[in-house]
Amino acid sequence: xxxxxxxxxxxxxxxxxxxxxxxxxxxxxxxxxxxxxxxxxxxxxxxxxxxxxxxxxxxxxxxxxxxxxxxxxxxxxxxxxxxxxxxxxxxxxxxxxxxxxxxxxxxxxxxxxxxxxxxxxxxxxxxxxxxxxxxxxxxxxxxxxxxxxxxxxxxxxxxxxxxxxxxxxxxxxxxxxxxxxxxxxxxxxxxxxxxxxx
Numbered sequence: 001x002x003x004x005x006x007x008x009x010x011x012x013x014x015x016x017x018x019x020x021x022x023x024x025x026x027x028x029x030x031x032x033x034x035x036x037x038x039x040x041x042x043x044x045x046x047x048x049x050x051x052x053x054x055x056x057x058x059x060x061x062x063x064x065x066x067x068x069x070x071x072x073x074x075x076x077x078x079x080x081x082x083x084x085x086x087x088x089x090x091x092x093x094x095x096x097x098x099x100x101x102x103x104x105x106x107x108x109x110x111x112x113x114x115x116x117x118x119x120x121x122x123x124x125x126x127x128x129x130x131x132x133x134x135x136x137x138x139x140x141x142x143x144x145x146x147x148x149x150x151x152x153x154x155x156x157x158x159x160x161x162x163x164x165x166x167x168x169x170x171x172x173x174x175x176x177x178x179x180x181x182x183x184x185x186x187x188x189x190x191x192x193x194x195x196x197x198x
Contacts, residue, residue, distance in 0.1 A: 022140040023152040027100050028131060034096030039079050046075075077125050084121035088112045093155075103155035112150065120148045 047067070055062040067075075087094035092103040092111055104112060104120070112120070123130070123144040130143035141151050 018154045019156060021154050023100075023102050023154055024140055025132070025134040027102065027154075028134060028142075028152060031094070031096035031100040031102055032128070032131070034099055035080075035083070035094050038095050039076070039083050042083070043076060043079055080125050081118070081121045084124060085114070085117045088117040088120065089114050097152075101154050101156045102152050104150055104152050107149050107151060116148050116150070120144055120150060123147060 047065075051064055054065060084094060087097070088104050089112060092105060097103060106112060106116070127143070133143045133146075134140050137146075139151065145151050
């Protein structure tokens, strides 16, 4: 029996011509803006959690904690690096990358390891404006990409594939159908008659 394996295409129709290509400056900038908002929201949630604990301990004497510039910058930088490293290490994308259909890969097309993801996150946090190099790079790579050997591609997480295969490991979904039992010579055997059928 031949099994027809069909992979469902999750890439938007309008974006299929870009799928797998290098991402441009505008898309990457928008992804970074989303990530800044996400990190800021996480920091705000952390601040409110600390304030809540202090309120429970101090009661009527509670006042909101004052965050110095140095502490705020350090906490923000650390949160940014951890957030970016986690996203790139686990599946090659942050939430901003996910919304924009981006994924970070090595030049060989492999996933980023932990060290490479961490170094890239540190470089992006220290000098985010180096992203502008994408606009003049022929391969649309930032300075951070050049240093750590990565590139950012359009990847919506799916691709079209239709294959006749006997290997169940190669595909995600199997659609197997047989209209009637077939003999070895490929001819269909007649189905048994039902009582009263001519």
